[in-house]
Amino acid sequence: MTTATAPPTPQSRPPAARPPKRRSARAEGWSRRAPLLPALVFAIIVTQLPFLLTLWYSLQSYNLVRPGSERFVGLQNYVDVFSDSTFRDAALTTVLLTGGCVVLSLLLGLGLAVLLDRKFAGRSLVRTLIITPFLIMPVASALLWKYMMLDPIYGIVNFVLSPFGVSDTDWVTQFPLSSILLTLVWQWTPFMMLLLLAGLQAQPKDVLEAASVDGAGKWKTFVHVTLPHLRRYIELSVLLGAIYVVNTFDQIYMLTSGGPGTASTNLPFYIYQRAFLGFDVGQSAAMGVVVVIGTIALATVALRLIFKSFDVKES
Amino acid sequence: MATTTAAPAKRPATSAPPARRAGRLGGVALTVLTWAAGLVFFFPVAWLVLTAFKREVDASTDTPKILFTPTLEQFRNVFDAGLWTYVANSAFATAMSTLLVILLAVPAAYALSIRPVTKTSDVLFFFISTKMLPVVAVIVPLYVITQATGLLDNIWTMIVLFTAMNLPIAVWMLRSFMLEIPGEVLEAAEVDGAGLLASFREVLLPMIAPGIAATALICVIFSWNEFFFSVNLTASQASTVPVFLVGFITSEGLFFAQLSAAATIAALPVVVAGWVAQKQLVRGLSMGAIK
Numbered sequence: 001m002t003t004a005t006a007p008p009t010p011q012s013r014p015p016a017a018r019p020p021k022r023r024s025a026r027a028e029g030w031s032r033r034a035p036l037l038p039a040l041v042f043a044i045i046v047t048q049l050p051f052l053l054t055l056w057y058s059l060q061s062y063n064l065v066r067p068g069s070e071r072f073v074g075l076q077n078y079v080d081v082f083s084d085s086t087f088r089d090a091a092l093t094t095v096l097l098t099g100g101c102v103v104l105s106l107l108l109g110l111g112l113a114v115l116l117d118r119k120f121a122g123r124s125l126v127r128t129l130i131i132t133p134f135l136i137m138p139v140a141s142a143l144l145w146k147y148m149m150l151d152p153i154y155g156i157v158n159f160v161l162s163p164f165g166v167s168d169t170d171w172v173t174q175f176p177l178s179s180i181l182l183t184l185v186w187q188w189t190p191f192m193m194l195l196l197l198a199g200l201q202a203q204p205k206d207v208l209e210a211a212s213v214d215g216a217g218k219w220k221t222f223v224h225v226t227l228p229h230l231r232r233y234i235e236l237s238v239l240l241g242a243i244y245v246v247n248t249f250d251q252i253y254m255l256t257s258g259g260p261g262t263a264s265t266n267l268p269f270y271i272y273q274r275a276f277l278g279f280d281v282g283q284s285a286a287m288g289v290v291v292v293i294g295t296i297a298l299a300t301v302a303l304r305l306i307f308k309s310f311d312v313k314e315s
Numbered sequence: 316m317a318t319t320t321a322a323p324a325k326r327p328a329t330s331a332p333p334a335r336r337a338g339r340l341g342g343v344a345l346t347v348l349t350w351a352a353g354l355v356f357f358f359p360v361a362w363l364v365l366t367a368f369k370r371e372v373d374a375s376t377d378t379p380k381i382l383f384t385p386t387l388e389q390f391r392n393v394f395d396a397g398l399w400t401y402v403a404n405s406a407f408a409t410a411m412s413t414l415l416v417i418l419l420a421v422p423a424a425y426a427l428s429i430r431p432v433t434k435t436s437d438v439l440f441f442f443i444s445t446k447m448l449p450v451v452a453v454i455v456p457l458y459v460i461t462q463a464t465g466l467l468d469n470i471w472t473m474i475v476l477f478t479a480m481n482l483p484i485a486v487w488m489l490r491s492f493m494l495e496i497p498g499e500v501l502e503a504a505e506v507d508g509a510g511l512l513a514s515f516r517e518v519l520l521p522m523i524a525p526g527i528a529a530t531a532l533i534c535v536i537f538s539w540n541e542f543f544f545s546v547n548l549t550a551s552q553a554s555t556v557p558v559f560l561v562g563f564i565t566s567e568g569l570f571f572a573q574l575s576a577a578a579t580i581a582a583l584p585v586v587v588a589g590w591v592a593q594k595q596l597v598r599g600l601s602m603g604a605i606k
Contacts, residue, residue, distance in 0.1 A: 249543050
């Protein structure tokens with residue numbers, strides 16, 4: 001930042017003689033860039049350099065418990081990854097969990113947002129209650145669900161369901177994916193609700209009034225006026241939600257450890273297992289690279305969307 | 316919509332009072348429904364906190380107990396088990412990384428909004444793409460690097476990683492605040508002949524102070540709750556609160572009340588911060604896209 005102390009701006013605006021101008025244009029460029037550089041350099045070093053190493057490791061046979069075992073194996077790790085059926089299952093689980101969580105949270109969040117977009121007694125208190133699951137530390141929330149809610153003997157869920165003949169279901173073991181999904185939806189619904197509620201509240205009131213004067217029913221107004229208005233907010237919620245949910249690790253680690261077997265193992269958890277329980281650096285690095293490539297493909301589409309909704313051209 | 320155009324002429328005259336009464340009844344029903352939804356969502360949290368005040372015998376019962384003699388015993392146990400060290404680690408890592416994020420992101424956001432560099436959107440694209448890359452893809456090299464350099468289980472490693480994790484959000488968010496500052500304000504400062512740094516400090520900084528606060532809040536939430544890096548890259552020296560929670564189950568066995576007390580304390584700071592700053596939350600979570 002200290003490099004930016006000699007600002008050429010005031011003097012360099014009016015056109016001066018040729019050569020000085022070119023030099024000051026370059027100085028101007030650098031004085032603009034200077035404040036950006038620390039953050040940019042930091043981000044590149046911390047996020048990109050390790051990834052280059054991941055690329056390198058993915059071409060090695062390298063096991064942490066056998067130091068010195070490193071050797072170049074070319075694309076062998078990738079061949080192994082693609083013929084690994086657990087990897088494919090984990091990919092499928094990732095898609096199911098992410099898709100399921102985003103869709104369910106979005107629908108629930110939309111419903112709650114509509115309910116909260118009215119004036120009623122205790123509105124801000126109810127809003128506060130509903131956002132709490134999002135603020136709770138994910139590890140704590142996983143504990144809470146596993147032991148207080150879903151425990152087969154002492155859990156509240158079985159207690160509540162006991163009049164319906166359900167009393168000794170071991171939810172986490174018998175329905176691992178649904179249990180994780182439940183925890184995730186509980187956590188992410190408030191997130192969706194907050195963004196969508198902001199969208200509802202940004203809706204111009206006169207448009208709604210015009211619709212009701214026109215005699216459009218509440219439902220018709222919602223479908224034809226409110227939903228199109230919300231579109232940008234829905235896209236944004238889905239995109240941001242998906243970015244976070246795709247990386248879900250805490251809940252799986254706490255609730256099921258990916259089990260039983262590999263029934264609830266998603267990609268982050270599988271890669272973690274290969275790296276820290278199997279100590280197989282080469283394999284897990286190759287998986288990481290494959291996941292990144294997949295993410296980039298999805299993200300390119302998603303980013304185009306986000307840029308549209310953020311109006312980046314503003315500047 | 317076209318089919319209903321004939322109706323409104325007749326409706327107000329004949330059916331206004333019943334409709335209004337039905338509307339009010341419907342309103343009450345909706346309010347009750349909203350409250351019920353809120354309570355259902357909050358119930359697990361309430362149960363967790365309630366259990367934290369129970370004795371173990373009251374916590375593990377076939378029929379959940381609502382009436383019991385409250386005790387602080389569990390909280391005492393949790394702190395006796397060494398929670399303070401972890402809280403100190405979490406607090407230090409959260410505070411330092413948030414400070415670092417702000418120090419890096421404020422100038423960066425400035426260079427992407429007020430005096431923009433030429434390739435603003437490319438840079439923004441880069442920042443957000445780092446947020447999309449799965450962290451698992453870099454955990455192995457991070458482990459190997461930190462092990463080789465003796466930085467494994469070091470709190471500064473956590474600080475650097477938390478900073479990298481929150482930097483993109485902060486840059487986007489702060490930029491959205493800076494874009495809102497009217498151009499005339501900045502031009503006036505320039506005409507005054509104030510240097511770049513002086514105009515930044517005296518004009519810009521006070522105006523974006525609320526934005527900085529909101530950004531810091533988001534960074535605090537994500538850092539305090541972070542688990543993946545902490546569980547993989549710390550062992551004992553630098554472990555944070557989530558790691559304590561995990562270790563607590565394995566070392567102490569399953570004691571519901573005690574576990575609840577630990578989880579309550581672990582979650583409390585961020586929950587309170589989020590409650591207090593609800594308005595900023597929306598803006599932060601949408602990375603500044605929603606005001």
